Amino acid sequence: MPEETSQLIDTTRSRHHPPRLLCVWQLLAALVLFALLAKMGNEGKLESIIPMEGVSHHSNEKRNKKETKQHVKATKKSDKKIEPIHLACEKGTxxxxxxxxxxxxxxxxxxxxxxxxxxxxxxxxxxxxxxxxxxxxxxxxxxxxxxxxxxxxxxxxxxxxxxxxxxxxxxxxxxxxxxxxxxxxxxxxxxxxxxxxxxxxxxxxxxxxxxxxxxxxxxxxxxxxxxxxxxxxxxxxxxxxxxxxxxxxxxxxxxxxxxxxxxxxxxxxxxxxxxxxxxxxxxxxxxxxxxxxxxxxxxxxxxxxxxxxxxxxxxxxxxxxxxxxxxxxxxxxxxxxxxxxxxxxxxxxxxxxxxxxxxxxxxxxxxxxxxxxxxxxxxxxxxxxxxxxxxxxxxxxxxxxx
Known part of the structure; x- marks a missing residue:
C-alpha cells in the first residue's frame, strides 16, 4: 500500500475513533452496568455485594427512616431473605x-x-x-x-x-x-x-x-x-x-x-x-x-x-x-x-x-x-x-x- 494512502487511513481512523475517548466511553458503560446491578440487588433480584453490619434480618436503611404503608408491603418479602455474612463478625466487634x-x-x-x-x-x-x-x-x-x-x-x-x-x-x-x-x-x-x-x-x-x-x-x-x-x-x-x-x-x-x-x-x-x-x-x-x-x-x-x-x-x-x-x-x-x-x-x-x-x-x-x-x-x-x-x-x- 502506498505510504500516502496508509497515512490517510490512519488519520481517518483516529478522527472517528480516538483511543482516549473510547476508554472514557467504556468506563462510563461499566459504571452504568454496576449501578444497574446494585439496583437489582436492592430489589431482591441479586444479593447485595456489600454485607451490612447490624441486625440479623433488616437493613440499617429500613431502621433509620419511616416507611409508608405501601413501601412496607412492597419490601416485606425482602426482609425474609438471608443476608450475607456480617462484617461485625470479621472486624472485632x-x-x-x-x-x-x-x-x-x-x-x-x-x-x-x-x-x-x-x-x-x-x-x-x-x-x-x-x-x-x-x-x-x-x-x-x-x-x-x-x-x-x-x-x-x-x-x-x-x-x-x-x-x-x-x-x-x-x-x-x-x-x-x-x-x-x-x-x-x-x-x-x-x-x-x-x-x-x-x-x-x-x-x-x-x-x-x-x-x-x-x-x-x-x-x-x-x-x-x-x-x-x-x-x-x-x-x-x-x-x-x-x-x-x-x-x-x-x-x-x-x-x-x-x-x-x-x-x-x-x-x-x-x-x-x-x-x-x-x-x-x-x-x-x-x-x-x-x-x-x-x-x-x-x-x-x-x-x-x-x-x-x-x-x-x-x-x-x-x-x-x-x-x-x-x-x-x-x-x-x-x-x-x-x-x-x-x-x-x-x-x-x-x-x-x-x-x-x-x-x-x-x-x-x-x-x-x-x-x-x-x-x-x-x-x-x-x-x-x-x-x-x-x-x-x-x-x-x-x-x-x-
Whole structure:
C-alpha cells in the first residue's frame, strides 16, 4: 500500500475513533452496568455485594427512616431473605455486641413426664423461689423447671389447671407471665369480646403443688385492633402513693400497639395498668426509647431499675434503665420513663457464618445482673423461617452479657 494512502487511513481512523475517548466511553458503560446491578440487588433480584453490619434480618436503611404503608408491603418479602455474612463478625466487634451462650436444653428434654405434650411454644418465663416457670401459648399448663436445666429432673414438672373445660381443647393464648405476692398472673394476648372489640385478659393463678386454679379473671381497658398483636410481655411493680397497689407494665408486641403501624420501627410502648376490681384500667402509656429500633417486642424483664426488652424478629435484646423507682419495688407511676441516654442493643449468638439462629426468643428474665434466662417459641414452618431456626426452637437458654 502506498505510504500516502496508509497515512490517510490512519488519520481517518483516529478522527472517528480516538483511543482516549473510547476508554472514557467504556468506563462510563461499566459504571452504568454496576449501578444497574446494585439496583437489582436492592430489589431482591441479586444479593447485595456489600454485607451490612447490624441486625440479623433488616437493613440499617429500613431502621433509620419511616416507611409508608405501601413501601412496607412492597419490601416485606425482602426482609425474609438471608443476608450475607456480617462484617461485625470479621472486624472485632462481635464479642462486644453479642450475648454468650452459657447452656440450654429443649423443653421436651426437661420433663420425665410431659403429660402428653409434644410441642412447647414457649412465650414467657419468670423465676420464683429458685425455680423457673414458663407458659406456652399452645398449652394451658405451666412448666416448672430448675434453672440449671437438668434433663428429666424430678423437680421439672407440668402444673395443670384444676378445672378442665372445653376451652382447653383450644390454645391458651398465654403470652406473658409474672409473679406477685403469692400469685402468678398470665396474660392472654388479645381476645375478641362479645361486642367484637379486642382486649387482653389477665388471669390470677394460685399454684398448689402441681395444680393451679384461676382466682380472678379481668379484661384490660386497653383495646387492640385485632387478636394477633396484643401484649407480649408484662412485669409487676407497686405504686408508692396508693398503698403499694399492684401496677402492671404490659409490653405491646407491635410498634404503636398497632397492627397497621407495626413496621414503624422504634415506637415500642408500655401500658401501665391498675385494677379497679373488675377491669385493668390504663394509667399511662410509656414510650420505649427509639434506640430499641425493633420490628416487634417479644418480652420484658426488670431487675431494680434495669430493663431487658427482646425482639424475636431482630434476634436482639435492648438493655436500659427505667426512671421513677422510689425504693425496692415501689415506683412513682407518674415519673416512670426510660432513660434515653442509656440503652444498648445486643445480638443473640450467631452461627459459624454469622447468620441468625435464635429466631424465636419470646421470654426473658434476669437471673442476676450479668445473666439472662430466655425461652424460645416453635419455629414457623412451610418456609416462613430459615432452616437455621429449627435447632434452637422450643428451648430454654441461659445467656451471659458481654
Amino acid at each position: 462481635y464479642s462486644e455486641r453479642t450475648l454468650q451462650l452459657a447452656y440450654e436444653l429443649p423443653f421436651i428434654a426437661l420433663f420425665a413426664d410431659t403429660l402428653g405434650q409434644t410441642k412447647f411454644e414457649a412465650s414467657s418465663v419468670v423465676i420464683h423461689d429458685d425455680s423457673a416457670y414458663a407458659v406456652c401459648d399452645s398449652s394451658w399448663s405451666l412448666s416448672k423447671f430448675r434453672t440449671d436445666l437438668q434433663p428429666f429432673s424430678p423437680d421439672n414438672v407440668q402444673i395443670v389447671s384444676t378445672k378442665v373445660h372445653k376451652k382447653h381443647k383450644d390454645e391458651s393464648g398465654y403470652e406473658a407471665l409474672f409473679y406477685d405476692a403469692g400469685f402468678f398472673y398470665v396474660v392472654r394476648e388479645s381476645i375478641r369480646q362479645r361486642d367484637k372489640s379486642f382486649h387482653a385478659e389477665i388471669e390470677q393463678l394460685l399454684v398448689q403443688d402441681q395444680q393451679y386454679s384461676v382466682v380472678k379473671k379481668q379484661m384490660t381497658e386497653f383495646e387492640f385492633e385485632g387478636d394477633s398483636k396484643g401484649f407480649e410481655g408484662a412485669i409487676a411493680i407497686h405504686d408508692h402513693s396508693d398503698n403499694e397497689a399492684l401496677v402492671i407494665l404490659a409490653l405491646c408486641e407491635a410498634n404503636h400497639c398497632s397492627e397497621e403501624l407495626k413496621d414503624d420501627v422504634g415506637n415500642g410502648k408500655l401500658v401501665a395498668m391498675k385494677s379497679n376490681g373488675t377491669v385493668w384500667t390504663t394509667l399511662r402509656i410509656i414510650d420505649v426509647p427509639p434506640s430499641a429500633a425493633f420490628h416487634d417486642y417479644s418480652a420484658i424483664s426488670i431487675l431494680g431499675d434495669r430493663v431487658a426488652i427482646t425482639s424475636q424478629e431482630e434476634s436482639q435484646v435492648w438493655i436500659g434503665r427505667l426512671k421513677g423507682l422510689v425504693e425496692g419495688r415501689l415506683w412513682d407511676i407518674d415519673a416512670i420513663e426510660f432513660d434515653v441516654d442509656e440503652g444498648t442493643v445486643y445480638d443473640f449468638p450467631k452461627d459459624h457464618e454469622c447468620q441468625t439462629i435464635y429466631c424465636n426468643i419470646e421470654g426473658i428474665h434476669w437471673m442476676n445482673e450479668y445473666t439472662l434466662l430466655a425461652v424460645s417459641d416453635k419455629m414457623k414452618g412451610r418456609g416462613k423461617q430459615d432452616f437455621r431456626c429449627f435447632d434452637k426452637d422450643q428451648t430454654a437458654h441461659v445467656f451471659v452479657l458481654p
